[in-house]
Amino acid sequence: MTTATRTTDTGRTVGPRARTTGVRLTAAVTGRVLRQLRHDPRTIAMMVVLPSILLGLLYLLWKDLPTLPGQPSTFDRVGLTMLGVFPFVVMFLVTSIAMLRERTTGTLERLLTTPLARLDLLLGYGLAFGLAAAVQAVVTVAVATTFYDLDVAGSLWLVVVIAVVDAVLGVALGLLASAFARSEFQAVQFMPVVVLPQFFLCGLLVPREQMAGWLQAISDVLPLTYAVEALQEVGRSAAGTGTLWRDVGVVAAVALLALALGAATLRRRSG
Amino acid sequence: MDAAVTVTDLVIDRGRRRVLDGLSCAVPRGEVTGLLGPSGSGKTTLLRAIVGVQRTRSGQVTVLGCPAGAPPLRTRVGYVTQAPSVYADLTVRENARFFAALYGRGAREADTAIADVGLADAAGQLVADLSGGQMSRASLACALVGRPELLVLDEPTVGLDPVLRAELWDRFHALAAEGTTLIVSSHVMDEAGRCDRLLLLREGALLADSTPTELRARTGTDDLDEAFLTLVRSQPGVAA
Numbered sequence: 001m002t003t004a005t006r007t008t009d010t011g012r013t014v015g016p017r018a019r020t021t022g023v024r025l026t027a028a029v030t031g032r033v034l035r036q037l038r039h040d041p042r043t044i045a046m047m048v049v050l051p052s053i054l055l056g057l058l059y060l061l062w063k064d065l066p067t068l069p070g071q072p073s074t075f076d077r078v079g080l081t082m083l084g085v086f087p088f089v090v091m092f093l094v095t096s097i098a099m100l101r102e103r104t105t106g107t108l109e110r111l112l113t114t115p116l117a118r119l120d121l122l123l124g125y126g127l128a129f130g131l132a133a134a135v136q137a138v139v140t141v142a143v144a145t146t147f148y149d150l151d152v153a154g155s156l157w158l159v160v161v162i163a164v165v166d167a168v169l170g171v172a173l174g175l176l177a178s179a180f181a182r183s184e185f186q187a188v189q190f191m192p193v194v195v196l197p198q199f200f201l202c203g204l205l206v207p208r209e210q211m212a213g214w215l216q217a218i219s220d221v222l223p224l225t226y227a228v229e230a231l232q233e234v235g236r237s238a239a240g241t242g243t244l245w246r247d248v249g250v251v252a253a254v255a256l257l258a259l260a261l262g263a264a265t266l267r268r269r270s271g
Numbered sequence: 272m273d274a275a276v277t278v279t280d281l282v283i284d285r286g287r288r289r290v291l292d293g294l295s296c297a298v299p300r301g302e303v304t305g306l307l308g309p310s311g312s313g314k315t316t317l318l319r320a321i322v323g324v325q326r327t328r329s330g331q332v333t334v335l336g337c338p339a340g341a342p343p344l345r346t347r348v349g350y351v352t353q354a355p356s357v358y359a360d361l362t363v364r365e366n367a368r369f370f371a372a373l374y375g376r377g378a379r380e381a382d383t384a385i386a387d388v389g390l391a392d393a394a395g396q397l398v399a400d401l402s403g404g405q406m407s408r409a410s411l412a413c414a415l416v417g418r419p420e421l422l423v424l425d426e427p428t429v430g431l432d433p434v435l436r437a438e439l440w441d442r443f444h445a446l447a448a449e450g451t452t453l454i455v456s457s458h459v460m461d462e463a464g465r466c467d468r469l470l471l472l473r474e475g476a477l478l479a480d481s482t483p484t485e486l487r488a489r490t491g492t493d494d495l496d497e498a499f500l501t502l503v504r505s506q507p508g509v510a511a
Contacts, residue, residue, distance in 0.1 A: 021375075028372035036360045039397065106356035113322045114373045114417075115345045268340060269326045271285055 025116050029124025030131075033098070037132065043094075047136050051086040052143040055079055059148040072235065076151045080235045081204055083140055083159055084227045087133040087167035089195050095129055095174030096187045103178065108266070118263040126171045126259060133167030134160065154234035158244070162234065165251050166227045172258035179265035198224035203232075223254040273336070275300040275421055275452040276321055281330035283316055290316045291475045293330070298454055298468070303447050305466030306456040307499075312472040314456040315353060318425050321454065322350040335420060346374055349419035353426045355410035359399040363390055363409045366398060367416050374417035384416040385409075387442060389435070404431045408439075421452045428462065440465045460496040471499060478502050 037044060062075040102108040111121060137160040144150040152159060173194055181187035201211070201219040208219055219225050230247035234240075276298035283291040290313045298304045306314050319325035320332050323340015332339035335347055357366045367381035385394050388408040393401060398409055411427055424443075428436045440462075443453050447467070455466065463469055464483050471478040471486075479486060479502055483495060490498040 024375075025373060028369060031372075032358070032361070032365070032369045035365050036358060039360050105359070106352045106354050107358060109324055110350060110352060110356045110413075111373075112324060113340075113345060113348065113350045114370070115342075115375070116373050269324055271326050 021115070022117060022120050025120040026124045026127065029116070029121055030127040033125060033128035034131070036098075037128075044132075047090060047094075047132055048139050051082075051090075051136060051140045054086070055082060055140065055144055055148060058082065059144075072151070075148070076235065077232075078204060079144060079148065079150055080152060080159070081202075081228045081231045083137065083144070083163050084166045084231045085199065085224070086140065087136055087163045088170040088224065088227065089191070090136070091129045091133055091167040091170035092174040092177070092194060093188070093191055095125060095171045096178040096181065096190060097184060099125070099175050099178035100181055100184060100187045109270075112266070112268045118266045118268075119259070121266070122172075122175055122259050122262050125175060126168050126255075129171045130164055130168045134164050136167075137163035152235055153238050154236075154240065154244075158234045158240060159231065162227065162230050162248060162251075165248055165255070166224075169223055169227070169251050169255040169258070172255040172262065175262040176258045176265065179262065195224075198222045201225065202228040204228055223251050226250040273300075274298055275335060276454070277331075277333045278317070278320075279331045279333075281317075281320060281332060282328040283313075283320060283325060284328050285316065289475060291320075294475065294477055296470055296477055296480050298452065298470075300452050301447055301450050302467035303443050303453045303455060303465070304468040304470060305463055306454060306470045306472060307460060307463050308458065308472035308478070310458050313475045314458075314472055315425055317472070318350075318423050318454065318456060322348055322423050324350075346417065347420045349414035349417050349422045351407075351411050351414045351422075351424045351427055353429075355398075355403075355406040357398050357406065357410045357413055360397065362395050362397055363401070363412070364394040366409060367394075367412050370413040371416045376416055376418070380418070381412075381416050384412040387415055388412045389438065404435060407431070408435075411439075419451070421454070422446065424453065424455045426456055426458070428457065428459075436462075460499055463495045463499075471502065473503060478506070 058079055059075055067073045141156050141159050177190040202225045208216055226247040230244050233244040274297040278296050281291050281294045308314055320327055321339055334344055337344050367385050368378055371381040385391055388411050390408055469481055486498050487493055490501040492498050
């Protein structure tokens with residue numbers, strides 16, 4: 001009957017009843033986050049429309065440049081991978097700010113006194129922004145294939161799936177990054193720290209085979225590398241290849257790992 | 272009957288500062304206990320320890336028979352922080368329904384809690400558009416919605432006009448009459464008279480654990496503000 005200096009709390013005991021409670025609580029968080037979004041139509045509009053506009057800019061940039069015979073056009077190559085980069089970047093930013101707000105306004109401390117388990121909270125966020133990312137991906141893919149002549153050999157639904165997994169990765173890393181930010185200024189600046197190195201080394205600017213060995217080694221452990229490779233696979237071949245599913249699995253696994261680490265940074269007790 | 276909250280030899284440091292230094296007290300069930308003291312006396316820290324979000328150095332806090340912060344307590348204890356901790360970009364009703372869902376309650380309980388804090392007319396408004404007093408009442412509604420056995424309120428009446436303040440205190444006593452235990456912190460001594468029991472805190476130590484009547488008798492004054500000063504001056508080593 002003591003509250004010792006450091007109380008460990010692993011949350012609920014695991015059992016069938018506890019798990020239904022967890023699903024209910026996760027759904028409550030997802031609903032709440034989506035309701036918050038609904039009150040912010042400008043953010044929704046930017047989430048849904050902005051990637052299409054940026055992609056259009058890339059399309060116009062490369063439209064009249066010649067392509068080597070037998071090679072995919074630059075836009076087909078880069079534009080497709082952007083469909084994975086946009087949701088990752090946008091969801092990283094949105095989530096890290098949203099979570100930082102929870103910390104600074106005291107709602108997080110309050111949530112930690114309720115039956116909500118820490119993982120329920122993080123999964124709730126992941127689900128809400130994953131759904132938003134799905135809408136974003138469907139719109140962007142539709143616009144890109146209709147208006148920008150984006151040529152994809154594989155299934156467009158696979159592109160959407162990869163985009164959603166990338167978004168969830170962004171959410172998970174955003175939740176984790178918010179633990180290290182004390183202000184919104186800092187949170188925003190985590191974006192270049194987390195996103196740009198992954199973008200530089202993912203194989204889009206320089207093919208991975210041509211990188212210096214140590215750069216390639218870094219590239220090997222960055223999740224965006226696998227997201228981009230998965231999209232390149234869909235662009236190249238009609239059937240879902242083994243490489244593609246392995247890549248999607250890697251991205252999903254890193255997202256789950258980041259969520260678990262994020263849960264560990266949410267201490268119920270603070271100083 | 273055993274106490275709702277028992278604190279034994281509680282020591283808490285925040286940074287390098289010792290905020291609570293070996294504090295012991297008990298809070299009886301089904302009453303309104305006021306936690307009073309000047310700003311910086313350790314009121315919020317003690318409340319945070321009771322709801323189990325404060326890291327402690329040593330000592331024990333037992334709440335409703337469990338160690339503070341234990342998982343079974345999370346449906347039984349409600350906590351309202353000093354700054355209103357509700358979502359500014361949701362309406363009052365959406366906030367109350369979200370917290371209701373966390374406590375396993377429904378939309379009806381959410382509406383009742385909103386009405387209980389006098390916000391029925393503002394239920395559809397965004398919290399960001401409310402006045403400061405309305406915001407803190409919205410925050411209170413989100414704790415009432417869980418119908419907790421112990422309600423911990425950190426300065427719930429700050430910034431409220433006298434009429435609303437009186438209404439809220441009536442509400443607190445109505446809850447106590449139904450069996451709820453309330454701990455209410457305040458730095459305004461004129462609220463001390465509204466409590467069933469008083470804990471007076473100063474510089475991390477308990478100055479008095481008493482009732483308003485006892486306190487008046489002991490210090491020989493009707494004015495609780497004056498009584499507090501008398502207690503401070505009677506302390507050894509205090510040159511006030």
